[in-house]
Amino acid sequence: MSTTNIDDIIEDFAEQNRHTVKRFKSSDKAISSNVNIYDELVKAMLNERMAPDLLPYQHKLINEVLTKLSNQQQYLSDSHEYGDTNASSGIVDGDFKLQLMIIETEIERLSYMLRLYLRSRLSKIDKYTIHYISETSKPEEGSQEDTSLVSKQEMEYMHQHFKILTQLYNNSFLKKMPHFLTYLDDTSGGQSMISKPPVNNHVFVKSVSKKPFVISLDEDEDLELTENGIYVVKYKFIKPYVELGDVVLI
């Protein structure tokens, strides 16, 4: 009895040590397989939510999240089945159900984050449809699946949305106007009709880079960002650092 206890304790201790070592390693490296995918998704969601412009679609992250979600869902339904068939034999206890509940809750929480992420993107695509259609039709875009600005589904949505919208405008009022006034992407006359994302707007950022770094603002002004500092700056100056991961939008 006492020996098993001691064994248990030693084992636990070893395991705990392994845990702490692992944790140290993962905090050392910014990108490793140990990075919590949940936190990554939250970060991507917040960045997307607060950025005035569409950020590149997180192909890798979203694919990973989707795969893991469907795996977990499969596991959940298998376990439910297992629970149902063994309910009478007494193998399954309340503990098991509680565990399934925690797993289910996590699935729901992740799906919610994912929905928020996609909704933020769709609202921007809705608002600046013409701008993004011309952005994504450049030849260098779309050739690489993993780095494109929008996902395949979003691309399809964007074009469909634009088609329906033009149809509606045409049917309801544009057909009654003189022909030269019917272009939705008219840029003549000194006023562009394509609404562009307000990249000049200010955003809240938090620096997460360990080393302080300096960004240049207009009129030869510089700003030093230190770790955990919170700043309000124009989006266009901070955009490259958001993509690098040195700052997060909040």
Place this chain on the structure above:
Amino acid sequence: MALPESLTYNLSPPEISFLSENEYITILPRYSMKKIELIGEKIPTLRGMRRERVPLWVALILKSQDKCNIVPPSWLELDFLKMKYEEEMKLPHKFSALPWHWLEISKILLAKAPDDLADPSNKLKSIIQDLREIRLVKSRKGLKELNESNIQLDGLSFMEINELRPYILKVMDKLMNLHDSISRNNVEAETNENEYEDGEASEDE
């Protein structure tokens, strides 16, 4: 609309509260439970009376089933908060360091686990309210400093930033527009007349 206008550049308080539930907290399990492999992280094997760190949302599920006690974070304590309050009084131009999610987490814990807190919840509530108010006053005074370029807001927490955000962003964007139009006016003052003529010409076409 994919996202309501009111939510485009801002988060709602429930959303922030949701995000704060991802923070880790220490629990003292009352029962043992096998480890769970979640997508985000692993929940270690829980054993009675051995402390473990788990995400707050897991702790809340266990707590609601009476499976664990939550160990309140070290800052959620009367003495510590009083010290912070005095610090706020002493330094009128600086925010004292509080956790990123202090408002949300204290609210959640006060509502869901009042029996686990070391101090009576009414006293905690009142000191939290005091702290919150003094910080609000400070941040409102700080609004005088808004300019068109950039500001630094160290020490504010997520919820407090979210409260200030709509106002600060709007004012700064407007100031920027004014600033731009002034500088543009100076440059274009001379060429203005030519442009008017051009504009009329194109309308005639």
